[in-house]
Every structure is written in structure tokens, then in C-alpha cells.
Amino acid sequence: MTVFTVSGIALQIWSSQPQRAGRQYALQLPVILLYSLAAALFLFSVFPNSMAEGQTRGFRIGGAAGFAAFFMVASFTWLSRTRPWDELAGQIKKLLRENAALRRRMSAGRDSGGSPRVLSKCTRYELPLGGDRRHRIGMVTGNLANILGTDVWVNPENTRMEMSRVDEPTVSATIRYHGGVRDSAGQLTHDAIGLELAKQMTDRTHVAAAQVLVTGPGELEETHQVRRIVHVAAVEGEPGSGFRQVMDLERCVRNVLTEVDRVSADSSPLRSVVLPLLGTGGGNSDLEATVTRLLSATVDYFHSHKGSRIRVVYLLAYTDVQAALCRDALDREAGLTGD
Incomplete structure (x- = not known):
């Protein structure tokens, strides 16, 4: 449980860095999986007699797997709403790089006096x-x-x-x-x-x-x-x-x-x-x-x-x-x- 939690936190910090703007949506998927497994293990270790079951796509899931699946589905639903923000962040990153490139070229010409x-x-x-x-x-x-x-x-x-x-x-x-x-x-x-x-x-x-x-x-x-x-x-x-x-x-x-x-x-x-x-x-x-x-x-x-x-x-x-x-x-x- 601790390993899953620490790994999830580390991966989330890494994937949230500015240079990964535009791909953070995809990188969050393994983070959710790690958090789901950690949460399921925690719940069923504290409450070993608890139950969680449901049915999706014709399959019936119960126990810790059922809880993890529920947590993942809920997380994916929420995360899907953040995708447009990732796309916007990617576009902003591209525009910033183009702007920086233009500034470098203008600076080079200005500093050299045209030569x-x-x-x-x-x-x-x-x-x-x-x-x-x-x-x-x-x-x-x-x-x-x-x-x-x-x-x-x-x-x-x-x-x-x-x-x-x-x-x-x-x-x-x-x-x-x-x-x-x-x-x-x-x-x-x-x-x-x-x-x-x-x-x-x-x-x-x-x-x-x-x-x-x-x-x-x-x-x-x-x-x-x-x-x-x-x-x-x-x-x-x-x-x-x-x-x-x-x-x-x-x-x-x-x-x-x-x-x-x-x-x-x-x-x-x-x-x-x-x-x-x-x-x-x-x-x-x-x-x-x-x-x-x-x-x-x-x-x-x-x-x-x-x-x-x-x-x-x-x-x-x-x-x-x-x-x-x-x-x-x-x-x-x-x-x-x-x-």
C-alpha cells in the first residue's frame, strides 16, 4: 500500500512539471491506477469484512477489485474533463517556444548591429x-x-x-x-x-x-x-x-x-x-x-x-x-x- 501511494505521488509530481504540458492527461492514467490500488488495499486492511461489488460490461466484480474498479471509473470520468486544459496547455507551450525563438533571433540581429x-x-x-x-x-x-x-x-x-x-x-x-x-x-x-x-x-x-x-x-x-x-x-x-x-x-x-x-x-x-x-x-x-x-x-x-x-x-x-x-x-x- 505504501509503495503504491509513494509511487503515485512521485509519478504525479513528475508528470505535473511544466515541460510535460500537453501530455499530462495521458500521464495521469497510471497515477490513478496506483492510487486506486493503494485505496483498495487500505480499505480492506482496515475493514476486512467490508463488501464492494458491481457489474460493468457484462462482468461482475466484487471485493477489493470491485472497489478499485469503482474508484478508477470515477477518476477517469473526472479526469476526462481536464483533457481540454491539457490541450490548451500544450498550445500555450508551443506558442511560448515560438515566441522565445523569435526573441532570440531579434536579439541576435540587434546585438550584432545587422552583421x-x-x-x-x-x-x-x-x-x-x-x-x-x-x-x-x-x-x-x-x-x-x-x-x-x-x-x-x-x-x-x-x-x-x-x-x-x-x-x-x-x-x-x-x-x-x-x-x-x-x-x-x-x-x-x-x-x-x-x-x-x-x-x-x-x-x-x-x-x-x-x-x-x-x-x-x-x-x-x-x-x-x-x-x-x-x-x-x-x-x-x-x-x-x-x-x-x-x-x-x-x-x-x-x-x-x-x-x-x-x-x-x-x-x-x-x-x-x-x-x-x-x-x-x-x-x-x-x-x-x-x-x-x-x-x-x-x-x-x-x-x-x-x-x-x-x-x-x-x-x-x-x-x-x-x-x-x-x-x-x-x-x-x-x-x-x-x-
Whole structure:
């Protein structure tokens, strides 16, 4: 009896928390069952000779079961009247999240004076996949060079797999520089990752869009606890026009995550991945659409690969505008849950 009562109280407190607004009606059903059983046990332990019987749907119920059934039917009748309030609470919760997202976007634009502001602080935000608590998707803010403890860094590369020069403001340059050996003056003396990638391209001049190649992390393993670099052909170059984002971003994501899982099967598991906003560095792409497509593709991958060894994928938000868009997309994504 005590166990049922305490369990019912604990479950009711948990289900009544604000983040479960919109689902509290369904969550109250097991609470009623626990209270019904506790009440029946209490009554028949104090009054062992008492009787309770009735008939419902052609079945005759008596004793403690009859009392519990009566208590449950009465409770369900009362609880059914609260369902509209749950639905209203769910709508209010959705509107509050949309309002908060709008405030973040307006604040980002206002604080940056109309231009993106580079984020100096490395913070993480993640949500579990609905119906699959093993897998999570989120974002990490700031410079990639400041992110520690993530197994895989994804490098958005061109179809020629030619890494950026180390003094360029790109993800490729960051990976190349920090993955190499440097002297006391900070000059690159051994281009570990660049040379390994170039070696894989010895017999070819380019790869297909969305193709992936995997290299070691070079010095990043010691300094940032990175275990693999996955290079994905996310941009295509054209003489006189520069680079543009490849058309099939979803295939880029699938290929990256598939390759990470393949490598995990051959070695120790790779649990976490940092995924930059592929192909947006040059400003020739729709940033909001890119975030939405990358997120949707990641959700789809986890839904179709329940056994994936990857536990969390982080979108990389380098600026306040990118962070606002990533946070909004995560909060709006139907495949994720904020509980």
C-alpha cells in the first residue's frame, strides 16, 4: 500500500512539471491506477469484512477489485474533463517556444548591429530523439578550435579535397593547422592531416559531390581528444565563379554518419560528431535552409539506423546568427523532444 501511494505521488509530481504540458492527461492514467490500488488495499486492511461489488460490461466484480474498479471509473470520468486544459496547455507551450525563438533571433540581429557576431564561448545544447533516448542532436557554439572531447570533426571540403591554407578563416584551415605539428613560434612544420588527405587523392584529381574520406586527427588527438576527421565534399568549384554548396546536402550527412558508424564497427565506437553548417562559409547559400536540411537529415539517419553507435551529433554554430537559427530549428524539429 505504501509503495503504491509513494509511487503515485512521485509519478504525479513528475508528470505535473511544466515541460510535460500537453501530455499530462495521458500521464495521469497510471497515477490513478496506483492510487486506486493503494485505496483498495487500505480499505480492506482496515475493514476486512467490508463488501464492494458491481457489474460493468457484462462482468461482475466484487471485493477489493470491485472497489478499485469503482474508484478508477470515477477518476477517469473526472479526469476526462481536464483533457481540454491539457490541450490548451500544450498550445500555450508551443506558442511560448515560438515566441522565445523569435526573441532570440531579434536579439541576435540587434546585438550584432545587422552583421553576425562571432561567439567566443563554447556552449552545448542538445535534445533527445523522440522515442529513442540513446541518440541526441544538438548544437555547439564558438570556434571549432575551442571544442574539446568530441570524437569526430567533420571537415566541409571541396570536391578536389584540397584543404584551405592555414591562415584562412575556414573550418578546413582550423583542422589543418591544429592537426599539424608546430614549432615554438606557432609555425606549421608538419602538415599531418593535409598530407594524409593528399595521399588518398594520389590517383585522382577530384571526388564526387558528398563523397567522404577519413583521416587521422594528427595532433588534435592529444590536444582536443579528437579521434577521426571525416572530410566531405560539400562544395564544388567553378573557374571564375568560386565555390558553391553541393545540391544534395542530405546525402553529405548520410555519407558522413554512415562512414562514422563503419569506422566504429572496425575500431572502438565513435560516440560524438561535430557537423559544421556545410557549404555556408562563402555566403553563397541559404543559411536557414541549410540548418533545417542538415538537422532533418540527421534525424532521418537515426530513425533509419536504430543501432547506430553515434550518440550525439552537434551542429557547429560559429556566430550568434547561426546559433539562433540552430536553436530555433532544434526546438521546432518534430523528431526531437524537449522533455
